[in-house]
Amino acid sequence: MSEHEQTDTVHRWRFFRSGGFDQVRLETADDLRHLPELDQKLWSVLACPTTGLEFDHRTLALLDTDEDGQIRTPEIIAATRWVCRVLKDPGLLFQPGDSLPLDQIDDSRPEGAALLASARRMLAYLDKPAAKHITMEDVGNTAELFAPDHFNGDGIVPAALAATPELKTAIDTILGCQGSEPDRSGEPGITEDHIKDFFEQARKHVQWLDQAAASPDDILPLGDATAAAAQLFSRLRDKLEDFFTRCLLAAFDPQATPALNPSEAMYGALAAREVSPTTEDVAALPLARISPNARLPLSQGINPAWADDMARFRDEIVTPILGPRDALDHTEWKDLAERFAAYRAWEAERPAGTVKDLDPALLRDLARGDTEKHLLELVEQDRQPDAAAAGIEAVERLVRYRRDLVTLLNNYVCLTDFYSRRRKAIFQAGTLYMDQRSCELCLRVPDLA
Numbered sequence: 001m002s003e004h005e006q007t008d009t010v011h012r013w014r015f016f017r018s019g020g021f022d023q024v025r026l027e028t029a030d031d032l033r034h035l036p037e038l039d040q041k042l043w044s045v046l047a048c049p050t051t052g053l054e055f056d057h058r059t060l061a062l063l064d065t066d067e068d069g070q071i072r073t074p075e076i077i078a079a080t081r082w083v084c085r086v087l088k089d090p091g092l093l094f095q096p097g098d099s100l101p102l103d104q105i106d107d108s109r110p111e112g113a114a115l116l117a118s119a120r121r122m123l124a125y126l127d128k129p130a131a132k133h134i135t136m137e138d139v140g141n142t143a144e145l146f147a148p149d150h151f152n153g154d155g156i157v158p159a160a161l162a163a164t165p166e167l168k169t170a171i172d173t174i175l176g177c178q179g180s181e182p183d184r185s186g187e188p189g190i191t192e193d194h195i196k197d198f199f200e201q202a203r204k205h206v207q208w209l210d211q212a213a214a215s216p217d218d219i220l221p222l223g224d225a226t227a228a229a230a231q232l233f234s235r236l237r238d239k240l241e242d243f244f245t246r247c248l249l250a251a252f253d254p255q256a257t258p259a260l261n262p263s264e265a266m267y268g269a270l271a272a273r274e275v276s277p278t279t280e281d282v283a284a285l286p287l288a289r290i291s292p293n294a295r296l297p298l299s300q301g302i303n304p305a306w307a308d309d310m311a312r313f314r315d316e317i318v319t320p321i322l323g324p325r326d327a328l329d330h331t332e333w334k335d336l337a338e339r340f341a342a343y344r345a346w347e348a349e350r351p352a353g354t355v356k357d358l359d360p361a362l363l364r365d366l367a368r369g370d371t372e373k374h375l376l377e378l379v380e381q382d383r384q385p386d387a388a389a390a391g392i393e394a395v396e397r398l399v400r401y402r403r404d405l406v407t408l409l410n411n412y413v414c415l416t417d418f419y420s421r422r423r424k425a426i427f428q429a430g431t432l433y434m435d436q437r438s439c440e441l442c443l444r445v446p447d448l449a
Contacts, residue, residue, distance in 0.1 A: 011037065018419035026409050026416070029091035033084045035413070036077045045412045047072050048427070052444040055408065055426040059400045062393075063408075076412060083401050086112045098136040098403040105398075115398060118391025125150070136403060139396040148185040153390050155383045156181050156189035157375065167378075170371045173362070174198045177354040195375045201353035202367040208351055209360050219346045221321055221339045229317050230347070233340045236313055239306060241337075243287040243296055244330050251292035260290045277304040295327035 011034035014025040024042055026032070040046065047070050050060040063071050063079055084090045088106045102119055106112040123131045126138055148160035159175070162168035171190055178198050180188030212219040220226045250257040262285050275282055283305035288297050298314040318325065321339065322332055350356060355363060366372075410416040411426045418425035424440075432439040 013038070016416075019415065023414040023416070023419075026406065026413060027094065029084075029089055029094075032080055032090045032093065035080045035409075038413070040073060043073065043413050044415045048412060049446075052446055053426045054424065054428065055411075056400065056404055059404045059408075062397050062400060071408075071412075076409070079401060079405060080409075083398070083405060085109070086115055086398060087402075093402055093406045098399070099133040100135075100399045100402050101133050103132070114391060115394055119395045122392055122395060134395065134399060136399055139392070139399050148183060148187040148189075150185075151382045151384070152184045152392075153383060154184050155379050156183040156191055157378045157382060158183045158185065158187040158189035160185075160187065161189075161378055161382070167371065167374055170366055170375060173358065173366070174375075177201075177358070190375070192376060192379045195372060195379065198355065199367065199372040201351065201355045202363050204351040205353070205355050205358075206360075206364055206367045208346075208349060209364070211349075212346055218339070218342050220343065222317070225316070225320075226343055230340055230343050232309065232312055233317060233336070234344075236306075236309055237337070237340075239287055240296070240333060243290070244333055246286060246290045247292065247294045248330070250290055250294075254292055257290060257292065261286065277307065279305070293330070295329045296333070297327050299326050 011030060013031070013034075014027070015022045016025055017023070022042075023044060024031075024038060026035075050057070050064050050069050050071060053060070060071060063075050065075055065078065083093065086106055086109075087093075088104050092101075092104055100119075102116060105116045105119065107116045119134050120129070122138065123129055123134060126141060128138070148158040151161070157171065159168050159171045162171055174190045174194055175188055178190065178194040181191050181194075183189040216223070222229045246260045250260055266281075266285075270279075270281060282303070285303050285305070287303050287306055287310070288294070288301050298310065298318065302310050317336065318328060318332075321336065322328075328336075407417070407426070411418070415425065417423055418428070424430075427443060428440065429442045429444045432442045
C-alpha cells in the first residue's frame with residue numbers, strides 16, 4: 001500500500017495530558033496525513049492572528065489564503081494536505097532545518113513535477129544549477145529570482161523587459177508621464193492601465209496636432225514660432241486694442257482727441273518725480289500719440305515703457321506675417337488679431353493629460369505605430385501562468401512550510417511548545433521580571449481597551 005493510499009485507513013492517534021486536558025501528539029507523517037480527520041473538538045485553537053506572534057510573518061501571510069488577518073482551521077488543513085500531496089515523505093517536516101531536498105518533491109504528480117521544475121529554475125537563476133537542496137536563503141533572494149529582465153507573473157513591465165531600443169524608449173516615456181508600479185524585481189514598471197491610458201491620451205493629442213497641420217496658415221501663422229509669438233501678442237493685445245480704439249474715437253469726434261491723449265497735468269505730475277520706462281504711470285500712458293485714424297508707429301514715437309516689446313512685435317510678428325513696415329493701420333491690426341484668435345481657439349482645445357509636453361514627433365511615432373500592441377503583448381507574456389512568479393511562490397511556500405508548519409501545528413492543534421517548556425510558544429511575547437519574580441505567560445495585547 002502506498003503512502004498516499006494510507007490516508008484511507010483508520011488512524012490511531014496518541015495523546016498526552018497537560019494543562020488539565022488531553023492533547024493530541026503530532027509526531028509522524030501519518031499524523032499529518034490524517035490531520036483533516038481529527039475532531040475539531042480536540043484542537044486547542046481554532047483561529048490565530050497573522051500579527052503579534054513570535055513567528056515568521058511571511059509564512060503566516062502564505063497560510064492566510066483569504067487574507068482576512070486570521071489563520072483558521074480550514075487554512076491549516078489545506079496547507080497540511082498540500083504538503084502531504086507534494087512531498088514524498090511529509091515526515092521531513094519533523095526534522096530541524098530550513099533546506100528542502102529536491103528529491104523529496106513528489107514529481108510523480110503534475111503539481112509536484114511543476115514544483116520541482118520551478119525549484120530547479122530558481123536555482124539556475126541563482127547560478128546553482130547542480131544544487132540538490134533549496135533553502136530559505138534561496139527563496140528569499142528576490143533580487144536574483146525576480147530580476148527585471150525576467151517575466152515574473154505580476155503584469156508589470158520594467159524597461160529591462162524591452163526587446164528593442166524603441167520599446168525601451170516607449171516604456172521610459174510612459175513612466176515619465178504616467179508614473180509607475182514596482183515590479184517584483186523592485187524596478188519601476190508600467191501596467192496595462194498605464195499603457196492604455198497613455199496611448200488614449202497620445203491619440204487625442206495627435207488628433208489635436210493634426211488640426212493645426214491641416215490648416216497651418218490659419219492656426220500656425222508663424223509655424224513653430226507661433227506659440228512664443230502668441231504669448232507676446234497676448235501681452236500686447238489689450239494695449240494695442242486701446243490705441244486703435246482711442247484713434248477710432250478721435251475719428252468719430254475730433255474734439256475728443258485732446259482728452260484721449262495724456263493731459264498736461266499728468267505730464268506735470270510725472271515731471272515732478274523720477275521716472276523710468278518701468279514706472280507704472282508711464283506704462284499706463286497710450287502706446288503712441290492719439291489722432292483720428294492714426295497708424296501705430298512701429299519704430300519711432302512709441303511709449304518708452306513698451307518700446308522693447310513693440311520692437312519684438314514688429315520683428316517677430318508683423319514683419320514675418322505682413323512684411324516690413326514702420327507703422328500698422330487698423331485693418332492690418334484686425335488681420336493679426338484674427339490670426340492669433342484662431343491659434344488661441346485651437347490652443348484652448350488642447351486635450352488635458354500628462355502627454356501634452358512631449359515632443360510632437362515622438363507622440364506621432366508612438367500613437368501611429370504598433371508600440372501599444374507590443375507593450376500589451378509584453379504585459380500578457382509577463383502574466384502567463386508558466387511565468388516564474390507563481391512557481392517561485394509555490395516553492396517558497398513549500399520551503400517555509402518545511403521549516404515552520406510543524407511548529408505552528410504544535411501551537412495550534414495542540415499546545416506542545418507551551419506545556420513542554422522546552423521553548424516558548426509562539427504567542428508568548430517574552431519574560432516579564434517583576435518583584436524578583438519572572439512571569440512567563442506574557443502576551444501581546446494589540447487593543448488595551
